[in-house]
Amino acid sequence: MTAATKLLDEMCHLSAQSLTALDTSEHFKLLKLLGEGSYGKVMLAVHKKRGTPMALKFFPRESTSLFSFLREYNLSLAFCTHPSLTRALGIAYFTPSHYIFAQQASLFGDxxxxxxxxxxxxxxxxxxxxSQLCGALSHLHALGFVHRDVKPENVFLCDSACRWVKLGDFGMVKAKGTRVPEVWYSSPYCTPEAEVARGNEDSWSSMNDQRDGAKDDEEKEKKRVWASVEPSTDSWALGVLTYAMITGSHPWAETASDCRSYLKYQEWCDRAKGPSDELDVWTEPQKTSDPNKAQKDQTPTAPQFTCFTPLACCFFQSLLNPRAQHRGRPEDALSYLGxxxxxxxxxxRLEEERKKSSGKGAVRRMKEMEGRGER
Incomplete structure (x- = not known):
């Protein structure tokens, strides 16, 4: 446990004693819904006295423990000092139905x-x-924290051109090395090492199982696969997110041994290892007068990555290394930018498609405005 993770626990215990009750409508003017999910919702608000815009994050008290609320709040307040991390504003309170804290508002969506x-x-x-996400994740990892939920919906925009983005939503953050039950889910963002827990969904959904009893609980507990929280989880998610950003699709439907597109990628990674067991794809193919020899020596690229240069391929194979212990760190990925x-x-081809989609988007927005009577 790092000094930062110890301090976070202390801050949670102290802030629990000073948390006060407030009437939201008395102090804030709520403007619109910014987002919602299993955690609760986020509302754009303005402080009535100061006129400061902010985002209020609401957590239902019936489904949120006080400690988990305070942990996310204090983490964002004290440790998210990097410019590409969403920071809390020092306002936390509760109502009869919710725990609420204020954070920086990103006005351009996610x-x-x-x-x-x-x-x-x-x-x-x-x-x-x-580049910005690499810095944000490196900052968290240096403090001993792992985000564990890097995805497009959790990257917030401070301007329309993505010149400044902020990684947010720290509800899944855990300290590095923490032992947690491994969970596999059908998604390209799920790491390959999590597949050992595939088929063990009954150990999670059994809360609604009619067969109760201490013996059943013990058996269900044994089925769980426990794993250590590691920064390599964030590296994997960053790699998948980058692929989604640049192509508008995912490299595979799910990270599983029965997914053909993922298996093609895994085979490519295995064949692309050099003698030192490091990925060796950031090199131009050697020129030779024998085309048969050239085809034999060159590692066949996974189909979904043939649109990328050797530089980008190396970037992806570093972050998306199937073996977690050899996965690159976010700060290492910076060397592949530029x-x-x-x-x-x-x-x-993509530029032409963007022009088409941009035109369709403009027509769609015009129709939406006409439907609302806006001219």
Missing amino acids: LYDVIVPEVGMEEDCCQRVV GDWMVEKERA
């Missing part, structure tokens, strides 16, 4: 809103976002 399906984002925009990621032919 990354999910700007990723065009099957098209993605412009390459330079994508690299800007990746160069071309997409091959020229694919870049031209």
